[in-house]
Amino acid sequence: MIDFAHYRSGKALSLAATLFLLSCGNGPSDVPWRPQTLSGPQTCVEGSRPDTVLAASLNLSIGFRVEDLLFIDQGSDSVVYRRVEGIYADAARSLPRERIRRIAVEIAALRPDLVGLQECLHLERDGKIVMDMLDTLRHDLDSLGLADYSLHRHALNPVDVVVGRPGGDSIHVVFHEGLATLVSPRWTVRRDVILPFKSVLSIELIGRRATSERAAQGLLLSAADGFHLESWNTHLEVLPFQRKNQATELVLVADSLRSELAIDPPAGRVLLGDLNSAPGLDADSLLTQAGWKDSWTDAGNRSRGPTCCVSNNRSATGSYETSGRRIDYVRHQGACRVDSTSVRLDSWFLTGSGDTLWTSDHGLVLARMIYGVRP
Amino acid sequence: MVAPLLLSLLTFLHGTELWRPVGPWTLRAGVSAGYSHYDGVDLNRTLVLLENLTREAAGTNPYAVKGFDGHPAAQKRLGVRRGPWNLDLEMEQWIETFHQSEVPFNLEDNDRDNRITCDDLRVQADRLTSLAGCIQASERFLFVPLTAQVSWMPAWTSWMRAGFGYGLGVLAGDASVTLDAQYLGPDAAPDDQITFAITPDPLVTPVHKWFASLEWVPTRFFGLELRGGWRLTHLPSFVLAEKQGSSQVFDAAFDYPETGDYLWIQAPGRNPEVQSIWIGSREEAVGRSSRYSYHAVEGNFDGWFLAGSVVFEWRFP
Numbered sequence: 001m002i003d004f005a006h007y008r009s010g011k012a013l014s015l016a017a018t019l020f021l022l023s024c025g026n027g028p029s030d031v032p033w034r035p036q037t038l039s040g041p042q043t044c045v046e047g048s049r050p051d052t053v054l055a056a057s058l059n060l061s062i063g064f065r066v067e068d069l070l071f072i073d074q075g076s077d078s079v080v081y082r083r084v085e086g087i088y089a090d091a092a093r094s095l096p097r098e099r100i101r102r103i104a105v106e107i108a109a110l111r112p113d114l115v116g117l118q119e120c121l122h123l124e125r126d127g128k129i130v131m132d133m134l135d136t137l138r139h140d141l142d143s144l145g146l147a148d149y150s151l152h153r154h155a156l157n158p159v160d161v162v163v164g165r166p167g168g169d170s171i172h173v174v175f176h177e178g179l180a181t182l183v184s185p186r187w188t189v190r191r192d193v194i195l196p197f198k199s200v201l202s203i204e205l206i207g208r209r210a211t212s213e214r215a216a217q218g219l220l221l222s223a224a225d226g227f228h229l230e231s232w233n234t235h236l237e238v239l240p241f242q243r244k245n246q247a248t249e250l251v252l253v254a255d256s257l258r259s260e261l262a263i264d265p266p267a268g269r270v271l272l273g274d275l276n277s278a279p280g281l282d283a284d285s286l287l288t289q290a291g292w293k294d295s296w297t298d299a300g301n302r303s304r305g306p307t308c309c310v311s312n313n314r315s316a317t318g319s320y321e322t323s324g325r326r327i328d329y330v331r332h333q334g335a336c337r338v339d340s341t342s343v344r345l346d347s348w349f350l351t352g353s354g355d356t357l358w359t360s361d362h363g364l365v366l367a368r369m370i371y372g373v374r375p
Numbered sequence: 376m377v378a379p380l381l382l383s384l385l386t387f388l389h390g391t392e393l394w395r396p397v398g399p400w401t402l403r404a405g406v407s408a409g410y411s412h413y414d415g416v417d418l419n420r421t422l423v424l425l426e427n428l429t430r431e432a433a434g435t436n437p438y439a440v441k442g443f444d445g446h447p448a449a450q451k452r453l454g455v456r457r458g459p460w461n462l463d464l465e466m467e468q469w470i471e472t473f474h475q476s477e478v479p480f481n482l483e484d485n486d487r488d489n490r491i492t493c494d495d496l497r498v499q500a501d502r503l504t505s506l507a508g509c510i511q512a513s514e515r516f517l518f519v520p521l522t523a524q525v526s527w528m529p530a531w532t533s534w535m536r537a538g539f540g541y542g543l544g545v546l547a548g549d550a551s552v553t554l555d556a557q558y559l560g561p562d563a564a565p566d567d568q569i570t571f572a573i574t575p576d577p578l579v580t581p582v583h584k585w586f587a588s589l590e591w592v593p594t595r596f597f598g599l600e601l602r603g604g605w606r607l608t609h610l611p612s613f614v615l616a617e618k619q620g621s622s623q624v625f626d627a628a629f630d631y632p633e634t635g636d637y638l639w640i641q642a643p644g645r646n647p648e649v650q651s652i653w654i655g656s657r658e659e660a661v662g663r664s665s666r667y668s669y670h671a672v673e674g675n676f677d678g679w680f681l682a683g684s685v686v687f688e689w690r691f692p
Contacts, residue, residue, distance in 0.1 A: 028576075028612055028637055031660040033644035033668035071506040071623050072562045079562040198663045202630045204623075209631065241428055241651055248643035249666050286646065 038255040041291025042269050044336035048372035051227040054112040055330050055369065057272035058103065058345070059235065059362040060133050061119040062094040062313065074204060081165035084173060088130060091123055094313050096131040098351045102359045104140035106344055107182070110366065111146075114221070115182040116233035116272025120153065124174035134180055141182075153180035154194040156213040179217040181233050181272070187221035191261070194218075195253040199245035201237055212237065216250045218257055220267065227374060228267035230258060235274045236283055243276055247283035251290040268371035269333035274308075274362065278325045292331040295367035299338040307343055307363040316356040320346050320363060328365045335369035342366050393529045396458040400691045403461065405452040405600065409682025411469060412445035413606075417673045419443065420640065422473075424652045428628060446471050450682060452524075459529035464521070465542065471516040480624070481507035496559050503560035510624060511555040518548030518676075520582045520608065534592050542584035546608045546676070549574040549616070556624045569622035573638065575610040575674060582608040590686065600684040610674030613638045615654060629654045638672040 073079040107115060117137075123130040134153050141149055155178040164170035183189060194215050201212040217233040232254055236243035250271075258267070271292050277283035279294065288294065296305055306324025320343070330341070346363035348356045419442040446469060454463030477493040481503075493509035500507075526540025550573040558564045586604025593599075615636045626632075632654035641653035644666060653660075653669065660669040 028657040028660075028671050030671055031639075031657065031664050031669035033642075033666075034664045035644065036665065038645070071508060071558045071560075071564050071627075073564045074623070075565075076562075083562060198666050201627065203627065204631075244649055245641075245643060245651065245667075248646045248649055251646075252644055252666055286649070290645075 036252075036256045037259045038252070039258040040255070042258075042266055042334040042373060043291070044334055044372045045374075046336075046372070048336075049374050050336070051223075051225075051268065051371040051374070052339075053114075053229060053268065053270060053335075053369050053371060054110070054366070055114050055116075055231075055270050055272060056107075056110065056112045056344075056364050056366045057116040057118075057233075057274070057328050057330055058364040059118040059274040059308075059328060059360060060100075060103070060121065061361040062090060062096070062099075062121065077163075078165045081163050081169070081171070084163045084171055088123070088125055088171075091121075091130050095351060095355065095357055096121075096133065097136060098355075098357055099313075099359045100133055100136040101140050102349055102357075103345065103364070104137055104144055104146075106359075106364065107141065108144040108146055110344070111184065112182075112366065113184045113186055113229075114219075114231055114270070114272070115364075116217075116231070117180040117182065118233070118235035118274045120178045120180050122155070122174075122176050122178075124172075126172045127174075134178075137182075148185040150183045150185075150189065151180055152183060152189060152192050152217070152219060154178050154215065154217055156215060157210070159210070179215060179233050179235065181217060181219055181231060183219065183221065183231075186223055187229070188223075189219055190222055191218070191220035193257065195257075197246045197249045199237075199242055199249065201239060201242055214242075214246055216253055218254065220261060220263070226265070227371070228263050228265070229371075230254075230261075230263075230267040230269045232269070232271045233273055234271070236276050238276045240277075240282055244282045244286065247275070247277075247286040251287065251292070255290075265374035266334070268335065268369075268373045270369070271329070271331040274328050276327050278327055284329075287331060291333050293333065293335070295330045295332055295335070295338045295369055296326065296341045296365070298332075298335070299341040299367065301341045303343075305341070305343055305365070307346070307365050309361045310358050313358040313361065314356060315358070316348055326365075328362055330365055330367035330369075332367075332369050332371075334371050334373040336372035337370040339368040339370060340366075341368075393459055394527075396460045398458050401456040402689045402691070403452070403454045403456050403463065403686055405450075405684045405686035407450045407452070407600070407602070407682040407684035409448055409450075409602075409680060410445060411448040411467070411606070411676075411678065411680045413676040413678030414444060415442075416675055417640070417670075420650070421638065421652060421672055424640070424650055428652065443471065445678060448680065448682070450684070452684070452686075454524070456528075456688070459527050459538065461524070461526045461528055461540070463524045463526070465524055465544075467520045467522075469516070469518045469520075469548070473512075473514040473516070475510070475512045478510040478512065479507065480510065493557075500559040506558060506560040506563060508556055508558040508560075508563070508624065510557075512552070514550055514552045516548075516550045518546060518674075520544060520546045520606070522582055522584055524584065526586070526588060528588060528590060530592070536590040536592060536598075537588065539585070539587045542582070542586070544582045544584075545579040546582045546610065547575070547579045550613075551617075554622050554625055556622055558623070564623055567620065567622050569618065569620040569625050571615055571619070571634075572617040573613045574616045576612045576614045576637070580608055580610050582606065584680075586680075595690065596688055598686040598688065600686055601682075602684065603679065603681040605679055606677065608676045610676070612671040612673065639669040640672060641667050641669055643667055 122132045155176040159175040196215040219231040221229045275283045305326045306320035307328035343363040345359045450467045452465045522542035522544030524542035528536045528538035588602040590600040
């Protein structure tokens with residue numbers, strides 16, 4: 001029998017119990033969110049002074065998708081080589097100079113205050129530039145009389161790699177994509193930041209691990225008449241579980257920066273981007289909850305307004321209307337009214353040599369908003 | 376609560392001899408079967424989030440998770456009895472298996488609203504313009520609570536004992552997962568397989584059991600016992616272990632998790648309802664905490680249990 005009342009046995013029992021509990025230890029404790037000072041959404045102030053902004057968003061994509069590199073036979077040099085050759089073939093077939101020229105003509109005709117550009121590709125092969133969308137656009141805009149527009153760019157996903165195949169051929173690939181915002185001379189750019197998302201997709205290719213970088217580009221703009229505009233430009237991941245997180249990150253970094261800058265009088269806000277999310281779904285609804293209003297619906301536009309996508313950018317048939325989705329947006333905080341919205345560049349055109357060509361996988365979405373945020 | 380109080384009252388009425396460990400020693404062995412209940416809140420949430428992930432990765436998720444809040448449990452017990460006191464060592468086994476077979480994914484259309492099957496994908500594998508595949512997943516969940524128990528079970532009549540007891544011990548075990556992926560489409564990767572264990576950290580956790588028992592003893596060698604009570608145990612976290620093989624789809628979904636990484640439920644700072652499973656180290660979680668909060672997936676196995684036992688006894692001379 002155990003004599004629990006005995007002093008020494010009781011002491012031994014206490015010691016044993018203590019040692020037992022110590023040996024069990026603890027796992028990692030929870031990691032709480034580090035709260036920051038965050039602004040709330042900006043809303044229209046009745047009786048305020050009206051400020052008009054014409055803003056557009058355009059994904060310049062030619063159809064190269066990061067997920068095309070997922071789940072291929074990454075251990076096979078010939079497969080990777082073939083995929084890379086496919087990318088160059090797609091690039092050549094997409095006639096980037098003609099497409100960018102068409103885009104520049106449209107922008108020159110519209111003369112918007114700002115255009116958010118996504119998937120701005122730069123591609124080199126063995127030291128020769130195959131395409132540089134932004135340099136080309138810059139050149140074309142200059143030639144069309146828009147030299148006073150400024151282009152604020154940030155490169156993402158840089159790749160510099162030599163891809164070889166067993167036969168001995170190799171390709172030196174230099175690539176990056178990125179975000180850029182084209183800003184009219186109406187504005188002075190007071191701040192230009194790129195804030196990478198933390199939830200991103202990683203892939204391993206030819207033994208290297210790479211991340212599909214995604215980010216939010218933020219600009220603080222001031223007009224000579226004292227109106228301030230906070231502009232965000234982004235391209236969210238195509239995989240829903242990533243883009244939902246990225247949408248929440250976007251709201252957070254935007255509200256954090258706004259709080260930090262504490263602009264007076266308050267700035268109107270515009271968000272331009274390819275959200276990869278149709279109205280009412282994940283990223284779209286998260287942004288709506290956070291106060292980012294959809295200019296398309298605010299304008300009372302009854303069209304479904306598809307902005308994406310065509311699978312064959314040389315096709316003379318098809319349109320976004322048949323199978324497309326509205327995944328490109330101009331959103332706002334602080335506009336009292338949206339005068340008009342439309343999708344441009346949403347059909348094929350004929351190049352100088354008679355080729356049919358789409359300017360992008362996406363249309364250009366345009367909105368004219370009347371802000372009311374300052375006295 | 377009422378039964379132990381009544382028993383205590385009866386004890387006083389019968390006098391202190393009911394407490395005394397007197398008489399011959401008896402060796403006892405028993406096997407029992409019953410049910411262990413618990414909420415397993417985090418584990419159920421993890422299953423639902425994994426289901427969401429599968430659905431969101433392809434829009435094709437063909438299965439729906441059914442949560443679990445307990446399972447049949449079997450116990451083996453060996454001990455001694457003297458007077459009204461039993462001293463036992465009890466080993467319990469919780470085994471649960473899950474299978475998700477033929478889960479398709481197709482990156483051609485991440486927002487599809489129609490359901491396709493693996494067979495659909497296999498039939499059109501040559502015509503796919505992007506990559507697709509199928510996953511077979513299985514999980515075996517094995518936990519073993521081991522407790523030393525002391526119980527007070529006086530013989531109230533010649534054929535009936537009743538009383539209550541307490542057990543203190545440890546809970547150990549793990550969940551082992553196997554994921555087979557078949558990739559379809561142009562230049563598809565070869566099929567791959569990954570196996571890994573999800574083990575508690577720390578490996579062993581204290582278990583407490585409080586119970587009341589009623590035993591029918593028709594002969595001196597044999598008894599039938601009905602036991603019910605409450606268990607208190609809590610695994611504070613789970614860690615990835617024993618990773619073997621590799622899986623492109625697993626790495627893409629969880630950003631190349633490594634042995635030693637913890638399982639977390641990630642929630643954006645201002646949108647705590649947007650939860651997802653995230654696997655990584657605590658240091659990485661701290662590094663991301665300006666945007667997200669992280670809750671270590673716990674194993675909360677607090678709950679009631681009920682079991683019927685067959686008990687054999689051998690009295691020493």
